[in-house]
Amino acid sequence: MTDIHKDDLVKEVVIIGGGTAGWLTACHLAKKHGSNTPQGLRVTLIESPNIPTIGVGEGTVPSILESLRYFGISETDIIRECDATFKQSIKFVNWMKPKGNSHNNYYHHPFDYIDSNQFDLTPYWLNGQFEGHSYTDTIGIQSYVSDLHLAPKLMTHEEYAGINGYAYHLDAAKFSQLLTRHAVEKLGVKHVLAEVKDIRLTDCGAIDSVVTDNQGEFFADLFVDCTGFSSLLLGQTLGVNFISKNDVLFADHALAIQVPYTDPNQTIPSYTISTAQEAGWIWDIGLSERRGTGYVYSEKYSSHARAEQVFRDYLRQSIGDKVDELPCRRIEMNVGYREKFWVKNCVAIGLSQGFVEPLEATGLLIFDDTAKMLAEQLPSKMSTMPIIAERFNKIGRYQWDRVIDFIKLHYYLSDRDDAPFWRDNRSQESTPQKLLDNLALWRERPPSDYDFITKQEVFYRTNYLYVLYGMAFNTDISAIAYRYTEQGKAEQKHSLILQQKAKVQGMLLPHRELLQRIKQYGLQKI
Template sequence: MAKRSILIVGGGTAGWLTAAYLARFFDLPRNPRLAITLIASDEIGSIGVGEGAFPTIRSTLQFIGIDESQFVRSTTATFKQGIRFDDWVRTPAPGKSSHFLHPFEPPYHGDGHSLVSYWLLQDPATRPAFAEAMTIQNRVAEARRAPKRSGEGAFDGPLNYAYHFDAARLADVLSAQARALGVEHLQGTLTDVALDGASGAIDHVVTAEHGTLSADLYIDCSGFRAELIGALGAPFHSVRHQLFTDRALACKLPYVDPATPLDSYTIAAAHAGGWTWDIGLAGARGIGCVYSSAHLSDDRAAEILAAYTGGRSHDVKVRSIPFEAGYRTTPWIKNCVAVGLSGGFLEPLESTGIVMIEAAAAMIAEMFPLGGPVGAPARRFNELMSARYANIVNFLKLHYCLSRRDEPFWRDNGDPASIPDRLKELLEEWRYRPPGRFDFILDLESFAFFNYQYILYGMEYRTDLSPVREEFPDVAEAERIFARIRNFGDRAASELPAHRTLIDQINAAAA
């Protein structure tokens, strides 16, 4: 069988994660049938819009052979147990704020009882918040405890978790592992993409440093520049009419006190024209003001960022990152496939950018034909990726459209014309029942039904089960389980180490 070759254009998280994943999947050092080359320029920096991930990153890193403790040390990483949403439900009154947590741990489900319905039947005025009632992780995260103890297994622990990390350092870690797995790395800059006149596929690319390069499959990880897939004319499907944010101002602030306690969740703080992310790394906080330029001027966004940081953003470099929410409907055309920002980007909320890189890399690995037409998987890949993007749009829109904030940005998000039809259908069904597993086809989803439950009920959506209350007679048993969750949560919050303590222990182990 003839040897096949893959050329990845662009580094960063997308390029190096894809390279490492494919090299590991195909056991590249012992595979004479395949060669993988990545070309990237050091002059083109990483966007690094999101410095957080979803729990799938643990299995991805483990699969490609990354050591968890070394990863934490090398990327100044911390543990992420979910996202805390501040003031998304209503505009805060002076001196009053509210929040809810979207934890990564599924709601407790045991002894044949689904507690969701029993929580819905409790008095909304006196019942605890949904995440607080349904999982011990809410209590652990609010207490700034870690999701695991020192010495517990790599990528494992009693609670589900992901990470916060420095995106540029993550790319360095992935690069080192990909090269160790047999990926050839070329430093260089793309200057031209030449198409085959007959087929319309990529014939070769031209670089300033290495001349002409050719491959069987080209993977476009060139970011928003989309240097390869753009040359093939892949259409871009904008969802700007549904997801309004299109700008971010991002900065990094060192801790005034190195011993500052660490949150173990991303903070997403709503403001008049969008929201602000706040991510606690080991040595600094990554903060970014995400906003809609149609609702907020750049100067006003800078003022909001400055107010959030207590004026400290004036003393550091602030990057302006424009983007348009949308995706390529045909990210795989002939012998080229786009991964990462070149294939699509929605917005930083819920760390979906890295989730989609992971999904694309895994699908390319499974589908890549070692023989036959290299473009054969394109139709199925495009169907799956487009469906994933469309479903993520639904999930992200859910965060916005239920808000009762009174600013124009939030009112416009509640306009039914801006809500995808499928989400409108589900919201109507969820008036009478909670989200369930049959609402979603798992192979097309990045988020499970319980992720929707956390957002839906965190945003105080009302599912009215009172007309069928008699269908749920085991109230006493449900109350007993709720009490157990509270007790286990208190115990876990006292027994698990402080988040900062665990990170310090991992970092000290290197010495």
């Protein structure tokens, strides 16, 4: 790929930047390519000792379990060392207008998968057969379990297994520390604490080496940019442009406050709470030792002072005037992605690649997925790197566009009209055409697996079903009602779900109690 090493084998990778993105990338590369063996890929991660992890979001999605299990990290260690809790759902509060005198203006986006190959209750629910039941309560048990603050698994389950699908809430800094230790001690990654002072290029414009302040110069066949929003390698050095998407997604700032528990036995929800506000939304995440909270908002629709007032007023409802003593951090968010993600011998992973608001824990999802893709697609020779780079860029661009579609869906479907932020979000001019086309189809029939045509989709039919029908999207299937004539079978399946609800209520432990038991006794090893 570089002018002097074109036909050489890819033997050396240097990652610039740590944090979750950097260490996930290091773990994927080292595990896949045997860095703890003499013949394996040499992976070095250079991390500044002076730059803290941003840690905007502390939520994950279920796919992270597959990666952590693959790395060989114990789930018990995650619970014990990362202040981690279980996450079964995202609970969306006040994203729609209140209906009548209802105090339950929310819906869940659970993590349990809806298998299209099994009997599907969706069309029968749309036809009104289960009137009075929400969509999620009709088709499964997870939103019910979540509302009861029960855990998704038992002590007798193996690590990474449970009754319901789940992910984690965790402390981002502690999670990075766990990944660091595992990568270095178990997977053979070399860890260097140093500041990058210079980046040297070859005659053809590829990266030849990076020069540090106290550890000398590092050469590599491939450099991975995990330097966050600064995008030191891909953006600043190689000049790859950033494509802003703030015309689609308006939120461009976040405030973050860490909230201590006032009661050590306080109930911990096993879901992220996402509460809509006048110019954005607030995340509220229960870790085992504290709450992680933040307000994502648009500066165009709210001053910073007003946003902080809205945020503190929200927290005041649960902790009173103690909120005035808590420090608040403001983070500017670059919403969009780089024009390319892999140029010459440099690939960006993490915030240096792109970012959208953490509404559906999209950050860690994309970081982990692209790190895995890099490890799977890493060429053995420099000469084939341009081919892999072109494919990586094509897939990455597709994934970012689909993530933006899915985030925009939440805003576009909202019927809130109490503030300009919400009214403007429903403008077709700010909504991607692919999303508008899908919604036109889904007004006549529910989403189909065939609407999601590649293996590189980030969000699938299941995710769209939960959001569409949680937000009262109107799918009129009267013209195709003749296809759905098995009302008796639908009733039987729904009855089984009701029986499951009764069964798990007496079986599952309260969320906090299970966490305490895991910390004390540990889970069964795989």
